[in-house]
Amino acid sequence: MGREDVPSAACETESLRRATAETVLVYSDEVAQAKLKGTPIVALETTIITHGMPYPANVSTARSVERIIREAGAVPATICIRESRIHVGMTDAEIEALAQTENVVKASRRDLPVVLASGRTASTTVAATMIAARLAGIHVFVTGGIGGVHRGGERTMDISADLQELAETDVIVVCAGAKAILDIGRTLEVLETYGVPVLGYQTQQFPAFYTRDSGYPAAYRVDSPAEVARIARAKSTLGLRGGVLVANPIPPNAELPKADVDRAIERALQLAETDGVVGKDVTPYLLAAMERLTEGRSLEANVRLIESNAALGAAIACAYADLRRSAP
Numbered sequence: 001m002g003r004e005d006v007p008s009a010a011c012e013t014e015s016l017r018r019a020t021a022e023t024v025l026v027y028s029d030e031v032a033q034a035k036l037k038g039t040p041i042v043a044l045e046t047t048i049i050t051h052g053m054p055y056p057a058n059v060s061t062a063r064s065v066e067r068i069i070r071e072a073g074a075v076p077a078t079i080c081i082r083e084s085r086i087h088v089g090m091t092d093a094e095i096e097a098l099a100q101t102e103n104v105v106k107a108s109r110r111d112l113p114v115v116l117a118s119g120r121t122a123s124t125t126v127a128a129t130m131i132a133a134r135l136a137g138i139h140v141f142v143t144g145g146i147g148g149v150h151r152g153g154e155r156t157m158d159i160s161a162d163l164q165e166l167a168e169t170d171v172i173v174v175c176a177g178a179k180a181i182l183d184i185g186r187t188l189e190v191l192e193t194y195g196v197p198v199l200g201y202q203t204q205q206f207p208a209f210y211t212r213d214s215g216y217p218a219a220y221r222v223d224s225p226a227e228v229a230r231i232a233r234a235k236s237t238l239g240l241r242g243g244v245l246v247a248n249p250i251p252p253n254a255e256l257p258k259a260d261v262d263r264a265i266e267r268a269l270q271l272a273e274t275d276g277v278v279g280k281d282v283t284p285y286l287l288a289a290m291e292r293l294t295e296g297r298s299l300e301a302n303v304r305l306i307e308s309n310a311a312l313g314a315a316i317a318c319a320y321a322d323l324r325r326s327a328p
Contacts, residue, residue: 025086030089039075044142050106051284079132080123081105130169139171146173147283167242178206180210196242233327
């Protein structure tokens with residue numbers, strides 16, 4: 001995120017790290033051309049494809065999100081890992097193949113060295129996609145909702161690596177808030193402790209994935225992509241590590257009734273405990289349970305919010321690119 005603005009020693013370290021990382025990165029033709037031309041690029045995760053949605057909704061959503069980003073003037077870079085390389089940008093055929101591949105690893109920060117060394121196929125979580133985006137020099141990443149502190153996390157210490165990554169990795173992350181299945185209050189406390197700017201897009205309320213208001217405020221309100229770009233630029237100029245979190249509420253006509261969401265979450269949590277689901281399997285289990293319990297309405301809401309985030313993320317990527325080009 002604007003690494004040209006930080007002190008020269010840090011820039012040299014970053015340049016060396018990127019040069020080394022390039023040995024494990026593979027760019028699609030579209031992304032490679034965008035990098036050469038300076039076209040804005042938006043990173044996309046792949047756990048939505050492999051663990052977050054059923055087939056074929058996962059494929060149609062991935063394609064829809066990519067189309068929205070292209071129509072907004074940016075280039076999508078859907079990221080996965082296979083054959084010991086991080087693939088930045090995927091073709092339609094590759095997305096289709098990934099969606100139907102069995103035993104795909106859900107890779108976060110801790111998993112990256114293992115899957116790269118072993119040659120296993122992996123999708124990327126928020127944390128892993130942020131790492132890949134930074135290595136590729138991509139400044140904006142779009143997802144559905146971030147991970148965070150799970151309910152009962154004060155007892156289980158089940159806290160997503162997404163939060164640590166937001167504290168360390170310089171990427172603008174556009175989301176619909178934290179996943180509603182989480183303890184959002186504690187998630188926001190951790191983000192505050194880590195010094196992550198939390199920006200409510202055209203709202204002062206922090207959204208909760210399926211609903212526009214979690215009951216907790218965002219730290220700041222922003223009203224335009226240009227404003228987000230200026231904040232990210234200022235953060236980089238100060239040499240502050242870490243991401244900027246942009247919380248974009250689900251469109252009003254796609255929002256689910258909060259009472260219905262709360263009931264479904266409580267039941268899904270009970271089922272997860274009964275079935276002994278733990279660790280990184282919890283989130284995909286709960287999302288699948290939510291889909292069943294809401295008779296598919298949660299899946300439709302998930303699709304709508306990620307599409308909305310894609311449009312905003314592309315606009316922010318374009319604004320950030322304009323800001324960099326106009327800088328003295």
